[in-house]
Amino acid sequence: MKALVLSGGAGTRLRPITHTSAKQLVPVANKPVLFYGLEAIAEAGITEVGVIVGDTAAEIREAIGDGSDFGIKVTYLQQDAPLGLAHAVLIARDFLGDDDFVMYLGDNFIVGGITDLVDSFRTDRPDAQILLTKVPNPTSFGVAELDTDGRVVALEEKPKEPKSDLALVGVYLFTPAVHEAVRSIEPSWRGELEITHAIQWLIDQDRDVRSTTISGYWKDTGNVTDMLEVNRLVLETVEPCREGSVDENTEVIGRVRIEKGAQVTRSRIVGPAIIGAGSVVSDAYIGPSTSVSEECRIVDSEIEYSIVLKGASITGVRRVEASLIGRAVEVTPAPRNPSVHRLVLGDHSKVQISS
Incomplete structure (x- = not known):
């Protein structure tokens, strides 16, 4: 079994920090978020890891190296533009071969790792296994609809009117069946090849798509609020x-x-x-x-x-x-006289000033 770790992406919600740094390398408890994912993959017994990189490739390469510090072997795969998660699977075809694999979003944080999930997948080998968690704002995520038996019947990316509050966590497990799926879908209205569309294709083809709803802690650390909350949680340990x-x-x-x-x-x-x-x-x-x-x-x-x-x-x-x-x-403090605010801010900055 192999792993595919997505470390491209522009990190627009963390600007201006991500104007000069990869979002996956912003530290939580003084360790980059990406490192927690790589450690979880190694703990699950997976050693061959493909890392999808984009504009911040040089910084990601410098941080991870050949992967030996994590007990893994890393192959870097260049994605010239952020064209979607399914596109990442598409360009990783040669690396993945005919192996099963876990796809892990590099800015996601899951308490407890993924070892149990990987072990279960290795035993049962459904065509796809997704992780779900209940969220208060499902319009911001890929959302799953389950039938009365708990089977996945439909997926929708960032729906305006979500049919459930079950969001897809940024960890997916696939057999080689997904390669036909990513070749069979068209770009979404966002111009991206959505992994939700690929999984929906598998469902429509009556393939075995299963889900696990996690009750533990998960965060997409794509914004400052979530990053601070994850930092708080990790510091407790x-x-x-x-x-x-x-x-x-x-x-x-x-x-x-x-x-x-x-x-x-x-x-x-x-x-x-x-x-x-x-x-x-x-x-x-x-x-x-x-x-x-x-x-x-x-x-x-x-x-x-x-x-x-x-x-x-x-x-x-x-x-x-x-x-x-x-x-x-x-x-530093602003000069007391005159009473003014002096600001030098990058694009897309957010500032709160006490009046």
């Missing part, structure tokens, strides 16, 4: 440690990880939280559910429920909450 230096005037409460080379002085840190390697925290408050990446500076400031990426600095800022701070960003 992080093992506390103090590999960096913490002076006697600092108070550390709860599950806190202070990594090698970090320096914390005259501060208060309330976990769960991580202070990355080589970072400096001084005269500051780091609140719960906060990840500070490596080589950051948090000085005379307060921050809580946030993610701070590599090399960022926050100095003299009274309070930062529910924020995603990009790499090498500088956050």
Whole structure:
């Protein structure tokens, strides 16, 4: 069995962060989201992994390498444009051959991994197996309709009037039967080859399509709100440690990880939280559910429920909450006189200002 991991995509909902970084490499608890998926695939006993890449191919390649750090062997497959999940299967045909495979969206996060699902699929070998979960906003997802026996009878991509609240999770399992399906469908109104259409084709051909509804935690980390929530969840499981230096005037409460080379002085840190390697925290408050990446500076400031990426600095800022701070960003107070806001913002930025 092989795996196909999708790591293309523009990440428009995470702009401006994704103008300069792949969305799959934005860190959760100081580890890229993509790495959690690769680890789950390796834990399921799958070693041959095809990684679909797009415009951020160089960055993805640098981060993953040959896959040996994860116990897998990686083959990179270039997708010249984001033309849909079924298109990714289409261009991966030679790599996949006649093997069964799991397709995993690289920006998805599933607690508990996929080992049980893969083992079940290997035993039963339906033509397709999909994961479903109940969501409050099904119009934003691919949605499945089940019959009274729980079998999949129809799928629809981002329906205006959804027939259920069961959304497709970004993990799919297929036999080689899916290759005929992706060749048989036409692009949707979005101009993409939809995997939901390919699975619907299998259903229409009376092929064996099964579903598993998961009750555990799943998130598509494609926006800041979900990214922060996943970060909070993962931090709850992080093992506390103090590999960096913490002076006697600092108070550390709860599950806190202070990594090698970090320096914390005259501060208060309330976990769960991580202070990355080589970072400096001084005269500051780091609140719960906060990840500070490596080589950051948090000085005379307060921050809580946030993610701070590599090399960022926050100095003299009274309070930062529910924020995603990009790499090498500088956050400082505005001059008090005159009382104005001075902003330098990238395209598609979102800013909230207290009046």
